[in-house]
Amino acid sequence: MRLINQRLSPPALLALKLAPFVLLIVAYLAGSAARLTDNPADKLLPALSSMATAIDLMAFTPDRRTGEYLLWTDTAASLQRLGAGLGISTALALVLGIAIGIFPAIRALLGPFVGFVAMVPPLALLPVLFIMLGLGEISKIALIVIGIAPIMIRDMAQRVLDLPREQIVKAETLSANSWLVVWRVVLPQVLPRLIVSLRLQLGAAFLFLIAAEAISSDSGLGYRIFLVRRYLSMDIIFPYVAWITFLAAMADYGLDRLRRWLFPWSEMEVGK
Amino acid sequence: MRLINQRLSPPALLALKLAPFVLLIVAYLAGSAARLTDNPADKLLPALSSMATAIDLMAFTPDRRTGEYLLWTDTAASLQRLGAGLGISTALALVLGIAIGIFPAIRALLGPFVGFVAMVPPLALLPVLFIMLGLGEISKIALIVIGIAPIMIRDMAQRVLDLPREQIVKAETLSANSWLVVWRVVLPQVLPRLIVSLRLQLGAAFLFLIAAEAISSDSGLGYRIFLVRRYLSMDIIFPYVAWITFLAAMADYGLDRLRRWLFPWSEMEVGK
């Protein structure tokens, strides 16, 4: 049997899927043990027990200063920013993406400009951004939006352009005006793609969130990581990174389920 | 005529395309003039003339200390890193993406792991990266690779999975073994998509490049921007940002032309 036609048993599948993760953990433990033998105070690859202590401290012990559980307040703060940033980007992508994709005049007006903005490295313009929007929540959300919205807008516009022209024409023969083409034909068909696009940008969104929180903030996952980075407190950083990864993976998974649930037909089209 | 069917004359198209750029420049000039009236030494929105001076200084005047033309040495350093990072990512995406997409066993082994790695925020793990790879060029290139390769790998794998199963079966009936399916059927069909995927990651690659150069470097576009950010020298930052944007846009355009030239059939498939 050709390798491409291999049919694996469920236990073999599970074993394969887990293998790299197990390997990673083993490699970490070995590296950590080796470094700790050299220097028992080594902070780079702390032992699991130190991480457990740190997790207990951050997640289950109230902070001395504020009485809050830091991990949870950080998470809440970050997720709020992330949610707002992703929400605004998604709305922009939907409105502008569809408009650019379907209206020739708007495509001419905004297409090249959005393409240009998508190429600007937003981190380099942070000072201007902060001056214009202040240092509050708005600028952090804005950084996420500026970072991911242009890419999502372009993706949406491309998806609209990819719709077979025949479909649009068909809708017109079914008496659709421009608005109805958008509302009944284009919008429902690009919504599943919007979710896919959002999933693809989750990593970037977290990146910009962390960058924004690193500049000015007093809570948030990125804030904490940068705060303790000065002390190389990897016993806190690793759990935070793992937690961020977990959150992102959950969001990714949840969005995919959402898409399947809202748009059952989009699943059927795959491979058609 | 419906708005979606609007046919614009070439001059109208051009006017629309330029409008937002003109608007941006006008807004900048107005803002700059207003701030300079308040404080003639204002650095946030410098006058065009200061920027011209700065450009002259950076691009056409040898540096006092090293005798080099800073903009060009910075550009060369950055482009080398970027090229290496993109090259490695592309190669990884090609090899691993195809392998994950076509071989069930490798898909089981690496699919979930790559999905996991794609969610890890790489900036947060910089210290570990440094220790493992040192502070030199390698770690900068590695940051770019870690930042964009997982996404490209996932994209490639998805494209391979999206190929109609019928094509693979057909190739098998034409006597292909697994390797020949990859080599003659899958690879040539995903190469154009690889270029598209690369284009989509250009922005992110520049982002990671700048982040890496901001951490530790003695030349590079990101290095310069973060260095002069210390003095809010927007007269240097703006031209540098514009230059980066230009480079990214050129790369984007060039890659697209390359795709059309290498894979003429990929253009014909659009909208089919």
Next chain:
Amino acid sequence: QEKTEFNVAWSIYVGWMPWGYAEDTGIVDRWADQYGITINVTQFNDYVESINQYTAGAYDAVTVTNMDALSIPAAGGVDTTAVIVGDFSAGNDAVFLKGGESIADIVGRPVNLVEFSVSHYLLARALDSVGLSERDVNVINTADPDMVGAFQTADVTAMVTWNPMVAEIAMLPDAVQVFDSSMIPGEIIDLMVANTEVLDANPDFGRALAGIWYETVTLMTSDTPEGAEARAAMGAASGTDQAGFEAQMAATELFADPAAAVAFTASADLADTMNLVRAFLFDKGLLTPTATSDNAIGIELPGGTVLGDADNIKLRFTTDYMQMAADGAL
């Protein structure tokens, strides 16, 4: 013009942690209320960004070092007055080598530091002390939060940085501290500066800042449970604990007594320091791109002495507000 709402920016550093503590515990509001004004205190993780924001006009006051006050806001045309001279670094900044005995062993090595920062200045002074110059080393710009990790990589053999990274690096087995700011006492000064225009129109703002500062510093330096409590809180806020924070304080010459701060600011040594600083900045091309000498920007010292261009005074040191604190006149 007069106004009643003021924005103050501070960044996380041992000498400036009191600002965050004062905000958290209501000291800020109490003093602001006393003068009938509002003071918004914003914490920055990123020191440079806080100064940039101040320079761009988003803030009325900011915590900054003497050197950066000259090179960023003053060079950016923002007339700036140092309201409070909070402390000077006496060991908070240090030069480390791997495998080396003294600063002279730095010759020929790449040196990782934040370029154009006080670390760079410290390096210049350190090299100077043994008759070397920057041409003898190779400077590599490195971001401050990554210093500790960076020091543990093989290609890093020399590093200049500040606390809390100094304390972390000092604990590493192969780190040798060959020079630190206690050898150039009083040259790296941590200030609270305010926009001169705003300050002149609203002296109450200056008074409130001084009031906040000395109340908090008095509390944190006191050997009482409340003082310990305050130090623990500041330690936590800066990402460490009370012991770690107290260790950093030990390397800081904090002026808990306003009279001492006044004496330091009014002494002639300040002029010498600022002369060294402006020469350094001019040498690095940081005094403004068009500067033809280190006289390009005027620095006014208490008592009216002016260093540099008297027609272009952009940085002013004053003892007025600290004096009021010393006199109990707030």
Next chain:
Amino acid sequence: MTALTITNLWKEYGDQIVLENISIDIAPRSFVALVGASGCGKTTLLRLLLGQEQPTRGTILLDDAPLPTEPGPDRGVVYQRYSVFPHLTVLGNVMLGPEMAGSRVWGRLTGARKSALQDRARAMIADVGLAGAEGKYPAQLSGGMQQRLALAQALMMQPRVLLLDEPFGALDPGIRADIHALMQRLWHALPMTVVMVTHDLREAFTLGTRIVALERTRIRPEEIARYGAQIGKDIAIWPPRVAGGGTIYDNPALRDDPALDTLIAGRPDSIERH
């Protein structure tokens, strides 16, 4: 009325001439069967009639007025592919046209109008033989079922001109006969002109009032781009079939008459072989 007048029509794509100087009058309520070799430009001609593309030269008149330069509800279409909306169920697809016609803002009807429309749509779905599949999405249907769905969708709008591009190619003979009967019934009942591309001459003769063959006279490779297709044969069905009336072919008893087959079987060469 629904007369189409095509005068000196050319269509070029870049250098390639696809249609060359085509002129034809189509009387109101005709049922034109358009035949021609694969790739000769039949679909292109339909696209022009639809207003989806503009002629390079020449004019198309619909009832003596220039054809609108964009598609509209007066002209319905069933394409070779892409004819149904993947995100709507069978019922949703069929209801879409009247819904959009009846509600210009939300494109959805409510209450009594909705249920009336649903009844109409279900009847139409049953007519094309898709009863029972109302809740399915197109991806769950076979190609032939999708084509029938597209036909039902287009017919709901009762267009004045109906353009069909090989609509019945994927149907099996049983269903096809049903659909033919449906088409005839509707064509007789509605004031509709039909232009249908087909490869099946039997179908052309069963349904058409007139058979028009597009052909390229120059087919040597170097000539292909330089010369377009023209109208080769143009045969009126005899005895004439009239909308609302009938011909001998429409007599169900005669539908399988060998004479018909002789007629068809005798023709392919004259129309298709070059």
Next chain:
Amino acid sequence: MTALTITNLWKEYGDQIVLENISIDIAPRSFVALVGASGCGKTTLLRLLLGQEQPTRGTILLDDAPLPTEPGPDRGVVYQRYSVFPHLTVLGNVMLGPEMAGSRVWGRLTGARKSALQDRARAMIADVGLAGAEGKYPAQLSGGMQQRLALAQALMMQPRVLLLDEPFGALDPGIRADIHALMQRLWHALPMTVVMVTHDLREAFTLGTRIVALERTRIRPEEIARYGAQIGKDIAIWPPRVAGGGTIYDNPALRDDPALDTLIAGRPDSIERH
């Protein structure tokens, strides 16, 4: 030899039973025309014969050996769609099979072997009527041309079993007659068993040695998922057509004989209407 033996074959997708207990012996060198209503499972049966999918129950034997569980060069296929490779030109598509068979590492031939193959490929391309289009990509071809290309591609491998899924639906009658003649010639010449899905009974009778109708006996909506298609009719062509030999139908002079059409026209009801 190339006998196919299907015994008690079931195919279910989840809850839906598509094929129910199918048993059939296909003699070596048969030309089976598979007919049946749209959606009844014809394509599914071909996929099973191809080894692309596995039966839920039952066995398929190829020359008394179990069918390999994956596709291979002994069984060729022309699908309804997706049959050609979009990244290869017409010539590249046709050469692909022999190239991969001849070069197991690079999948490309060089030198004399290459030119010999090119000649063969060009001849095959001409046979299916695509001469002149050698350098075009599939996206530049019409649907019918793509199907002919797919056929040429499959035929280059001279498979023992050739599976065709409505391969000629999109062809116009002229080309179709040519392709029919080609198919017959090849079938006579090569040791090949053919299973062809078609909706066109005339085609079935023109080419087949045997006509097999799949049908669902239970078609009420609530029954559709619970019962699959079974073999309804199974008609051997009379007089028998034998590979390498001929029947009266193959006499070109008789091909358009009305008698044939009568025969076809008389049958649809018995095979297709439920």
